[in-house]
Amino acid sequence: MSQQEDQYYIRKVLNGDDKAYSFLVERYKHMVFTLAFKIVKNREDAEEVAQDTFVKAYHSLDTFKGASKFSTWLYKIAYFGALDVLKKEKRRLITTTIENDHDINLSEIMGVLDQFEIENRTMIIKESLNELSAEDATLVTLHYFEELSLKEISEVTDFSANTIKVRLFRVRKKLAEILEKKLTPETIKSYGRK
Amino acid sequence: MEENNSNDFDIFLTKAIKEVGLEAPSENFTNNIMAKVSLKEETKIRPYEPLISNVGWLFILSSFALVMLTMMFYQQDKEDISSVTPIFDSIFNIKSVDAVFNIEISEVTSYAVLGLVFFLYVQVYLVKKFRNKQFAV
Structure with missing residues (x-):
């Protein structure tokens, strides 16, 4: 439905x-x-990138053939536009590494977070997401929030579907590790357990 | 067991990340884009105007032809025109010009200057064509 609506507005434009x-x-x-x-x-930079994305998309709208979703096409312009800004400013993509190999108790992490107030939980998740590298955060947003398939994420980022699968597996591990660090007994106490 | 936990974590992350939601751009975001889009649209509509219009080219060519013809007829009274060279001679050997500036230009120099002008025009034409291709949308 949403895709059909997009096409309707695209035709109008x-x-x-x-x-x-x-x-x-x-x-x-x-x-x-x-x-x-x-x-x-x-x-500030994000606002500029986002605006440029829409302006570029507007001027290239006649080249959009509708083979993929309009949203996927738009996200691709935004993704590469943002990477260009990093390149221009010679900022490096920060990559997070997995430091420890010990088994993380996922059940405990989920159990603790489930007991938090929704505001506290979102704050911790948001902080954890901010610690991810640019590319990992993009993958997480596209996969978990937008629920795009591996093929669609591949269209946006130009990574192969297999690479994305492996990276998502690693990102899950990284997130679990970050959350584990954040959920020290002191943190749990300060956020207040139900 | 571990795979179950991993799947549960996946489901948990989907729920938690949706709870976090999306970042919001500035309030004027849409208006700014629509303003930019209509501004660019206006500049795009402006038709292409060549530096020298067709009328301009016509004027230049007809003046050039007129000068050449005048020279030919001016020279005809004095000398027999059997080849193109008297035309060039007439351009560079006008008595009135000589009288004012007292410049003596040899035949070789005059041909060289003419050749240079000719190649300059060819070059201008080629460069213009090349630049047009470069900036073509």
């Missing part, structure tokens, strides 16, 4: 109704901005 484009902007602005923000890690 191509037929000269510029205002129809604002519906597409409204629909995808949060996701595009979030993707850019996860990569460039600051709001």
Whole structure:
């Protein structure tokens, strides 16, 4: 349904109704901005990347053939636009590494987080996501929030589906490790256990 | 058992990340984009205008032809025109010009200058063509 609606508005824009484009902007602005923000890690640059994404997409709209979803096409422009900003500013992609090999008790982590108030839980998850590298954070957002398939994420990032599968497995491990570190007994106490 | 835990963690992450939600851009985000889009649209509509218009080219060519013809007829009274060289001679050997500037230009120099001008025009044409291709959308 959403895809059909996108096509409807795209046709309207191509037929000269510029205002129809604002519906597409409204629909995808949060996701595009979030993707850019996860990569460039600051709001000003993310805003610029997100705006450039929509302007570029508008001017290339006649080249969009509809083989993939409009959203996937848009995310791809945003993803590479944000990486370009990092390159221009010569900022390196920060990569997080897995430091310890010990088994992480996932049940305990989930159990503890489930007992938190929703606000505290989101705060911890948000902080943990911010510790991920730009590319890992992008994968997490596309996979867990947008629930894109491996093939769709592959279209956005140009990584192969297998690479994405392996990276997502590692990201899960990293997240578990970060969460484990955050959920020290003191933290649990300070956030208040039910 | 571990695989079960991993699957549960996957489900937990999906729920937790959806709870976190998305970041919100500035309030004027959509308006700014629509303003940028309409601004670029206006500049795109402006038609291409060549530096020298067709009328301009017509004027230049007709003036050039007129000068050449005048020179030919001016020279015809004095000398027999049997080849193209008297035309070139006439351009560089006008008595009034000589009288004012007293410049003596040899035949070789005049041909060289003419050749240079000719190649300059060819070069301008080629460079223009190349630049047009480079900036073509």
